[in-house]
Amino acid sequence: MTKATVRGRAGAGTSARQRTVAAAARAAAKRAEKARESSLDEEAAENAAADSAVAENAATESAVADEASASGTGADAEAREQAKGAVRDEAGAEKSAKPARRISGAATAVLAALVVAGLVAVAMLGWEYRDDQRTQEARTEALAVARKAAPEILSYDYRHLDRDFAKARAHLTGSFAGEYRTTTTKVVAPTAEKYHGVVTATVAKPPAGGAPAASVVSAAPEKVIVLLFMNQVTNSTQVSGPRLDLNRVRMTLVDTSGGWKVSALDAL
Template structure:
């Protein structure tokens, strides 16, 4: 038969072990240790990877495009370049047309001046018609009035004959004494030195008159025509 004292001691020891085990299960779990925040990797010296404030860095490492202001300036420069090219091209074409006009109008003046300033009382109608073929308004109307009211009656009465030619320089140059005063693609002013030999019943000996004539010619669908004649 077991000893009552030993049995009681054994029961107390078992009760204490159970109490310690219960206290261990109910104790709070230990708090995790706090670790220092991880520091961002440092970039190589001289090449900071900075982005504009408030603007996230472009994804995939792509570089940002040029600002809108730069694109606008470039567009304006392109437009200005195109305009300048167009203006220079227009000026070149105008200068080329003016040069062609000078040549054509000067040749027309050489043909027109003798016809306009010459006549013969024996065939006035033919001479006046030849002159009118070189004329245009407003000088065409003025020429018609002058020849009808002044030239024709005087030439018939005194048997007047006038022969006009473009003078030649005294230096022996064969070029006619004529030059362009001003020119544009549609209008040219020419200065001519004219010799006019006149005979009539009032002037039995041929008389030579040296005249300067300023002639304005304009472009016409039929060619260059004389629109004004001024004796200087």
């Protein structure tokens, strides 16, 4: 009877401990599930899962220990020690797996960052190369337009002013086109007609020959500034003979849907 009572008390105590450990394991499992569902922190989910595994292993270890204690035999004691060892090995494996997963995740993040940085560098180099190519094309095209446009903008003959001014306006754009129309209509045309003015402008050339004296001051894919040395020969009733004026002109050209056009012209 005494043995039965002791065994019964031991069984009741064991059952209570098992229920407590099992409850802890279930609570830990719920926390792990909640962490996984919320996706707030992957590491928190892994820790919670590890806690759940440890709690379950502890429950198993406690159950094995209680069974071995209740039986009291040497064979059961040996089995208990083996079970504890298995539980400890499983818990150790679970804990050692966490750093491995963290290292793997860090390596993946570093590799992804390097790939993104490489792609950005390639894109920047490609953009700079294309921009440089467009700038070189702009320099060549705008300089050619400036050499042609400058003589037509700065020349006129009182005998066919409308034709000369229309030819000049074809090279202009923006507000400068309006300014040119106003100046030629209100100032240049009346004076030229009154004094029979004829102005012939050309881009200066070196005495020994060579390319016209025009060069690019600054250039961008959509805007180019050109400096030109101009010779202007004026004939009119106000002077006894042809008068030569040597001028420097700064011309601003912009790329439009109709090609390169002059947006500003300043005498220096």
